Each structure stands twice: as structure tokens, then as C-alpha cells.
Amino acid sequence: MTESLVALPSVVREVFATVQARNPHEPEFQQAVHEVLDSIVPVLERHPEFVDGGIVERLVEPERQIMFRVPWVDDDGKLQVNRGFRVQFSSVLGPYKGGLRFHPSVNLSIIKFLGFEQIFKNALTGQGIGGAKGGSDFDPHGRSDAEVMRFCQSFMNELYRHLGEHTDVPAGDIGVGAREIGYLFGQYRKITNRHESGMFTGKGVQWGGAEVRTEATGYGAVFFVQNMLGVHNQSIAGRRVAVSGSGNVAIYAIDKAYQLGGLPVTASDSSGYVVDDAGIDLGLLRQIKEVERGRIAEYAARRHGARFVEGRRPWEVPVEVAIPSATQNEIDEDDAQALIANGVRAVAEGANMPSTPAAIAAFHEAGVLFGPGKAANAGGVATSALEMSQNASRQRWNFADSESKLRAIMSDVHDAAFHAAERHGRPGDYVVGANAAGFERVAHAMLAQGVI
Secondary structure (H helix, E strand, O other), X not given: OHHXXXXXXXXXXXXXXXXXXXXXXXXXXXXXXXXXXXXXXXXXXXXXXXHHOXXXXXXXXXXXXXXXXXXXXXXXXXXXXXXXXXXXXXXXXXXXXXXEEEOXXXXXXXXXXXXXXXXXXXXXXXXXXXXXXXXXXXXXXXOOHHHHHHHHHHHHHHHHHHXXXXXXXXXXXXXXXXXXXXXXXXXXXXXXXXXXXXXXXXXXXXXXXXXXXXXXXXHHHHHHHHHHHHHOOOOOOOOEEEEOOOOHHHHHHHHHHHHOOOEEOEEEEOOEXXXXXXXXXXXXXXXXXXXXXXXXXXXXXXXXXXXXXXOOOHHHOOOOEEEOOOOOOOEOHHHHHHHHHOOOOXXXXXXXXXXXXXXXXXXXXXXXXXXXXXXXXXXXXXXXXXXXXXHXXXXXXXXXXXXHHHHHHHHHHHHHHHHHHHHOOOOOOHHHHHHHHHHHHHHHHHHHHOOO
């Protein structure tokens, strides 16, 4: 992927060369850094004090990188060993905040790209939280509850020493849902002998979790689409919507799209995608993916009129709104061109960096409204920050109040990105706007706090 990256302006070229030299086998991290550096050039030109203060040089280097062994015993009594990670990128705005991902694809490059993105995403929310990410190459799929519990306990046996409600506050991500969070938090509480509700978010509502946290990323992505369309006096109502994935983000993006009058017609997993022109049956999708933990092909087998397309992605389906909600680099230039040819009007990234640089360039050239992940999927971490606030004040907010707060935060995120793009001479470019707005908040705080 990094071979296709365009040359950077001189003000950031040397920084990127250093990133490549120090991280030679980390293409995802290099791609994430490249996108940010390319888009903040107007900010650096307007603020020479950021250049003089070495802000960018410091930001691309994590404050701390933790990598550790995770030994555990499976149900057959066999010893297994996985690798654990936590990359704490920036705490200048508040305690480190970012999810844990359990998936076989996890490596240091992916964790660093996610953590780097998290700096600017978290800054955009205005919630006073820093950026971090973590996880493991452990795959919870097909494992028993007992195996998942033993893995989580071993993982936390090492990670706990780096966490705390004023230090680092993890949450869930791919492969880390309510079950995993429960086991992780329980082991942290056991080791530390402290019930710090605010040191882990995404908890069960019955024991300190926030309403809407489960729905927040998917809901937030749709709110962001609605805000982008609203600038042009349009709406998601009546529009066909393509959603990739079939996990937490995808399911609740489909849910909120329906609530706002859209017609979601696709869902997918690693085996392929389904298209249902009558609209995705959300109850059936949840039964297959959340209860039975089955494959997406089962949906087409049980739903009259739906069809399964093996080994492909849903971007060839004619839609007006696309919400990629699966994984990184799932929309390449060919996919983007297919969406454009079929009349897509708006794309909002529910996943982290699901569009390649060439795909993003194609969307911009075609005039497609494009909401990058650090803005469009900020709803999850924003609601995590609300959960931290509730834990700190020993309060509980109901679902309607929490959703109202989420909607307001996503509106603020949209407006911050929109106005930053205009301020820096790139009207309508939400990539530049999101990066610039988040970077400015972090950079001013770094200058104020000195060289640390």
C-alpha cells in the first residue's frame, strides 16, 4: 500500500521519511501517518510555531509501546501463546483512550495505525481524552467461554499495570465485546483490589456501563452521514444504503439508517456479502451473527429474495449511501469507481481506514461526500467518554438522554471538520477538516505543556 502513496510537501517530507525508516515493515501505520501529514500542511503553514516546536515529530512517535506474551491453556489442556499489545500514543488532552482488538490479523503496525488515528478522533470529540490502542492476535471466534476467560485473565495479568481511570482507559473493538470486557474488568478488579468503574468502558449497563455505548459507533456514523447531507439540504431518508460487515458497527448502522428512513440493502463478512433489495431483515441478521455466530451466507439461505455473493464486497451494489463498517482498506479504487458509477452520494467510514488513498481521491474527484473514520466513527469513543463521566459522578443516564448527547457530539464533530476544511482553503474536504481540527487541538496543548 505504501508504494502508492504520493509525494509529500517539503514541510512534512522528512518526518515521513523518518517514520518509514523507523517502522519499515508497518504499512498500515505508514499509510495512516501519510494521510494525516498530507492533510495538515495548511495548518503548519499557518502556524509556524508548530513546526518550530517539533509537534509533528513528537506526535508520530508513541509515548509508550507495550508488547508482551500471553500464555493460556485451552480446553484440551494444551498451552497456547499469543502476543499482546498496547500502544499509548498521546495523553496531552487526557488519559489514554482506545479499544482492544482481538483478531488474528493484529500486529504492531495495525495497533499503531489505530492508535495514531485515535489521537485525532478523540480530540475531535472535545471530551478530554488521549489516544491509544491495543489488542492481541488471539481469535475468540469458535472458542468456549472458559477459553476466552482464561485468555482475558492472562492478558490482563500483564496489561493491568499500565491502566487506570486517570492513566489509560481501554474499551472494546473487533473481537472484544461485552463477554471479553467483563472478563478483563473482573481480572483487573481482582488484581488491583479496586473497583475503578471508569478504567474500562463498554461495560454492561447493570454494572457501570452507559446506555447507547453498544450502538454508538454505528449510530454515530449514520448521524454523520445525515449531517453531511444536511449541509446540502438532503437526507438519508428514501436512499438505498450499502453497509459492509455484520458485527456491532454494521448492525447498528443498519438500525439507525432504518430509523432515519433509509433502506439498508447489504451486509457482509469475510466470506462475501448478501444483498436484500427489500431491505436487510435486522432481526434475522442479529440472530445469525450475534446468537448463532454463523456466516453471512445463512442469511440468504433463510431470507426469500436475498442473495449471497461469495468472495466479493458489496460496493458493486447500486446505492446512494455507503457505510464501510468491516476493516481497513476494504474499499479500493475499483470499488470506489463502481460506487461512483452507480450514483453514490455519500460515504461515511464506520470502520477505521476502510478506504485506500486512491479510493478517497476518486471520491473527492467525483464530488462524493466523504466522512473519514476519525470523524464518522467517533461516536463509539465519544460515548465511552460519557461512560467515564457517569462513572466518575456515580450517575446513570437513560437511553434517550445518552442518544441525545451522542447526536449532539456527532454534530459538533461534523461542524468542527467542516469549518476547519473551509478555514484552510479546502471546503467540503472532511479528511483535511477532521485531521486539521483534531491536530490543532492536540498541537496547542503540546506547546502549552512543554517538551515532554
